[in-house]
Amino acid sequence: MKKVITLKHIARELEVSISTVSKALKNSEEISRETKERIQAYAKLYNYRPNNIAVSLKNKRTKNIGVIVPDIVHHFFTTVVRGIETYANSKGYNVIVCLSDESFDKEVINMEMLANGSIDGFIMSLAMETQLKNDYNHLKEITEQGIPLVLFDRVTDQIECDKVVINDREGAYMAVKKLVENGRKKIALITTDNYLSIGKERTDGYRNALRDCGITVNENLILSLPQMRMDEGAISDFYDREEVDAVLCVHEIFAMYSMRVALKKGLKVPEDVEFIGFTDGILSKYAYPSLTAIAQHGEKMGEIASEMLIEKIESEKEEETYRTEVIQSTLVERESTLN
């Protein structure tokens, strides 16, 4: 068992003082060449590395950033985390990931665990429960303590901080526009009530696009399903009830289900019905037929969030100016739409 070596050990062994060792290892001019060489050689031999914790305590900088997301198995969040990680790492920061599991309490606990010195700043996306409760005191506390915070995707107006969001309305708008251009008239929207602000944005985009194309919005063509359970029955009934030639879904799982039901009914995709889904994830890419999707660019989002945060962390000045960065979503065309 190799012992971990500290400045103190080196000092004792080489019969010099701790501060001499410290300086020598930093190549300080104050120390004579021979002492430096002696010390550096010894340090190298025993593989000396400064203790991060001690350094953190000293400069009140941990070089860690805390990331709190509702769920990591969700592809979108995964890509964001990846983006955060990549950028942060390139700047010498580590990423501590905590999951709120959509729970308010877990979110609060995780924040508190990390806020007491473990991290230099937070990047987070709000838990659903937090949004429903509309209680942001834990965030307020953090920002009041001067800990930098960047919110992404699921954000709130009630907290002043840097934010990164996606232009969801625009995404839905583009998608519907595309469908109309393809000659579709009876365009359905499959959404969920639970989706909070995001669901609303997407629905708005859908409505606006139809309106701008001179198509009256038919409320019967908007199907709102409960978030969690997918039942094919509801979708099947919907198709039986309404005549539909295109479907926009607020996420790819809905899109997969609605496409499957259509295929089962013997409809051809994209000839009879076209499909577009939000969130360009694994499913959209590998499904058959593959899904045209509105890409959220999670990785880019993560990088930007990371960049904003680290900039705030490293800027000495306490400017109280916050930005909101808007990522443009893009349409990735695949087999489920024409052309």
Next chain:
Amino acid sequence: MKKVITLKHIARELEVSISTVSKALKNSEEISRETKERIQAYAKLYNYRPNNIAVSLKNKRTKNIGVIVPDIVHHFFTTVVRGIETYANSKGYNVIVCLSDESFDKEVINMEMLANGSIDGFIMSLAMETQLKNDYNHLKEITEQGIPLVLFDRVTDQIECDKVVINDREGAYMAVKKLVENGRKKIALITTDNYLSIGKERTDGYRNALRDCGITVNENLILSLPQMRMDEGAISDFYDREEVDAVLCVHEIFAMYSMRVALKKGLKVPEDVEFIGFTDGILSKYAYPSLTAIAQHGEKMGEIASEMLIEKIESEKEEETYRTEVIQSTLVERESTLN
């Protein structure tokens, strides 16, 4: 801006010594009730929380565990991380996630970043490059320093430490057995050379199952594709060349591709060809037809790894006994196979 309060502040404000404050906040018997109450009230009022870094430095315990995985966008790793996180969190540990991106250098750098005091132990799955290089000195260094390490999934014999692996051979065996039971005779295996030990295990299972069922292994029915690029052409040619009534794929993306090609050729799934894929991820679940899959139980794996690690961290005794936990894979039957 609310200042962060320390023991020192409280002591100064209340005109007592720092240690009195420290003891009072721990409800020590030594301190009189009134002083305790005074101090506790003050601490509560100003929302005092001990500084994690200082505590870490003191007890040489960070309550952080380092996780290094090749990729987080890969569904399997994501589920493992989730399992790790859940268990670790329940024990008061935070999880620092680093991505090696399949690169040896990144793996080494990340380990070194974390090893100098930032974490109490590691959980990791080897980068592909590391496996190819067959260089495990960084792991050796860690274990020699007495830092607990748990390897999962992509492990190596060359390092003595706790491990969690999946019984891949058994998984492939079960899958093939199932196909044979369904009356299939010409069972193909679509695999990849890059998959190292894991690919080998799966191939072995495939071979053994066939042999045990009295079917001679036809080497022409084993298609080995390059890891990264999927080209439908190769699979299509394969189908044209060989007659096949069932396919086992070493991961779900291959399964999706090979199923898509079959469907395009007008084959019926599962009537004409059955499909089984490794890794029970999002794709298998939501595809149409949905894929029968060999579940890897990533989340459980993560939990076990986490449990093993924390046990090692918290056990005082330095026993040098290491376990290898084997997770049994299970077959999740869906639409791509009969019954």
Next chain:
DNA sequence: TTGTACGCGTTATCAC
């Protein structure tokens, strides 16, 4: 019952 002193590992300032 309260306070002093020291140590965790590092760094920075100041004295010799």
Next chain:
DNA sequence: GTGATAACGCGTACAA
């Protein structure tokens, strides 16, 4: 050139 000292924030053995 080198070393002693203090400080980061906390906890604890020991002294008062």
